[in-house]
Amino acid sequence: MKAAGPFLEEGEEADLEPLVEMERESFSHPWTRRNLKHALDRGHLLVLRGPNGAQAARRGIFGYCVFELVAGELHLHNLAIEPGRRGQRLGRRLLETILWLGSRRGARSALLEVRESNWPALQLYYSLGFQSVRRRRNYYSHPTEDALELILEFPQAAC
Ligand SMILES: CC(C)(COP(=O)(O)OP(=O)(O)OC[C@H]1O[C@@H](n2cnc3c(N)ncnc32)[C@H](O)[C@@H]1OP(=O)(O)O)[C@@H](O)C(=O)NCCC(=O)NCCS
Numbered sequence: 001m002k003a004a005g006p007f008l009e010e011g012e013e014a015d016l017e018p019l020v021e022m023e024r025e026s027f028s029h030p031w032t033r034r035n036l037k038h039a040l041d042r043g044h045l046l047v048l049r050g051p052n053g054a055q056a057a058r059r060g061i062f063g064y065c066v067f068e069l070v071a072g073e074l075h076l077h078n079l080a081i082e083p084g085r086r087g088q089r090l091g092r093r094l095l096e097t098i099l100w101l102g103s104r105r106g107a108r109s110a111l112l113e114v115r116e117s118n119w120p121a122l123q124l125y126y127s128l129g130f131q132s133v134r135r136r137r138n139y140y141s142h143p144t145e146d147a148l149e150l151i152l153e154f155p156q157a158a159c
Contacts, residue, residue: 005051006062006090008097011040015047018058026080028142031066039066039077048081048094058082063094067102074102076112079121091124099128103154110154113147115140125150 011019016033023030031039039045044067050060063081067074076098081091099110113136114121130150139147 005053005060006048006093008046008048008094010043011045011047011064012054013037013040014054015059015061016040018061019045019047019064021058022061022064022080022082023078025083027078029140031078036066042068044068044077046094046098048090063090065094065098067098069102069105069107072106072108074099074107074110076110079112086120092128095124095128099152099154108154108156110152111149113139113149116146116148122148125152128152 016036019036020030020033023036036045046065046067047061048063050056050062053060061082062085064078065076066078067076069075076095079091079095081094102110110130112125112130114125116122116135130152132148133151134149136147136149138144
């Protein structure tokens, strides 16, 4: 029997529709269904599913994260919590779990880009130890804005 959720699991094809909706609600330049399917097919998309599972509205998706492990770096491409469920520490829980998974799979660091005005996201990242290492001018469109590139170095086990 599954523990009472929400629980993190790999996204499924049937999740695409609600994911496309949540992308549109969360980002001014949302990923397309095709982008999301590509991530899903490669096992790079995890969903945070509520306790009633896929029977619930929007297949019970409270949030999701798209990530990729490249040469020891965990690239965090996308992270969102359903608008009505923000501020309940779900984003923190989701991100902490992805970071833990990444480090278990051999990542030495985690990287992401974020709009400089995205204060809720920045607060979350800084509170987990991410540091801003670079500014990318006019990286985003709709509206045009700089990105901050953030990095978190994972502690290395002593020999
Ligand atoms: C960023 C996002 C994922 C955070 O998820 P969340 O579930 O609302 O965040 P949490 O409740 O887990 O809060 C975690 C921390 O983030 C910060 N935070 C969250 N909402 C905040 C807000 N409105 N204002 C300031 N800080 C905020 C706080 O530091 C909070 O710390 P706490 O746990 O001590 O309270 C969510 O706001 C979201 O989906 N935003 C739209 C998509 C997006 O911008 N994604 C990031 C792209 S880089």
